[in-house]
Amino acid sequence: MESQDLRKAGLKVTLPRLKVLEILEQTAQRHMSAEDVYKALLEMGEEIGLATVYRVLTQFEGAGLVSRLSIEGGHAVFELVDGSHHDHLLCVSCNRIEEFVDEVIEERQRVIAAEKGFEMTEHSLYIYGICKECQKKAG
Amino acid sequence: MESQDLRKAGLKVTLPRLKVLEILEQTAQRHMSAEDVYKALLEMGEEIGLATVYRVLTQFEGAGLVSRLSIEGGHAVFELVDGSHHDHLLCVSCNRIEEFVDEVIEERQRVIAAEKGFEMTEHSLYIYGICKECQKKAG
DNA sequence: AGTGTAAATGAGAAGAGTTTTCATTTATAT
DNA sequence: ATATAAATGAAAACTCTTCTCATTTACACT
Secondary structure (H helix, E strand, O other), X not given: OOHHHHHHOOOOOOHHHHHHHHHHHHOOOXXXXXXXXXXXXXXXXXXXXXXXXXXXXXXXXXXXXXXXXXXXOOOEEEEEOOOOOOEEEEEOOOOOEEEEOOHHHHHHHHHHHHHOOOEEXXXXXXXXXXXXXXXXXXX | OOHHHHHHOOOOOOHHHHHHHHHHHHOOOXXXXXXXXXXXXXXXXXXXXXXXXXXHHHHHHHOOOEEEEEOOOOOEEEEEOOOOOOEEEEEXXXXXXXXXXXXXXXXXXXXXXXXXXXXXXXXXXXXXXXXXXXXXXXX
16 A cells, blocks of 8 residues: 555555555554554654544545445544445444454355335445453353 | 333433334334434424434434334444334335344344344344345436 | 736634533532 | 422533634645
């Protein structure tokens, strides 16, 4: 992921955009909020405005470079797009996010949309629960 | 749905709460935002504060009388709980909301949660698309 | 390399939706 | 009736996000 991707998206290659991309690629967390990205950049000693982070992430979303998850009640988090669609499992205790793909569910959704006469554009499926680690902690 | 339900939930039986319940039961729209409820009450000539509507809906949610849908990007909408779980189809053009239940999907979710070691507490599945009517309008 | 121009930026203001605060009112147990 | 804990309304506060606008920057074209 580099300058070429930005140019293809019709975006000028600027330092803020490269830095946001860099954070998204290098961070251990695959899912970051705009605030997370902003703070990570500040910690790296980069100067950037929060508004710019929001703008850039929104543009990246438009360009198909990242996707935005709108998590219940909370703020949006972003993840780099790697080509494959997937849904999410969220731990309500530690906020860990895991990903999964299930072709059975994908197919059933298409069938349901068709039955209801909907032309499906997208879907969002979140399974909320308590992850293995948090179950242990809770005893 | 009446005073008894409120008492059972440990809530005092007050006019605002009864009025909110009444709106939720009598309205043609099954899915209403806090603002919708507020405006409907004002139109009925009831005096109520928006903060009260939010508070009451949140309490009703806690009491299991209503459930809250957190729709992508937008505001929350509430629906009376009628015992049956269901998921939602949303028209991105006219905001119509339809409901569906699919046991295959329900079961797959349980399996996936188990595979990932999650103790599932709940899930949210929204299928976004364009409804039949809006497809016609768009040609 | 220098320059014009449209695009991008940062800071702060603004906006939407929701929650909180607090003084006043109300429901309900006694 | 009365005490008291809970509920209310209005406004302020809050969170997340977008917008505004003056300044800066990238890049196409000399």
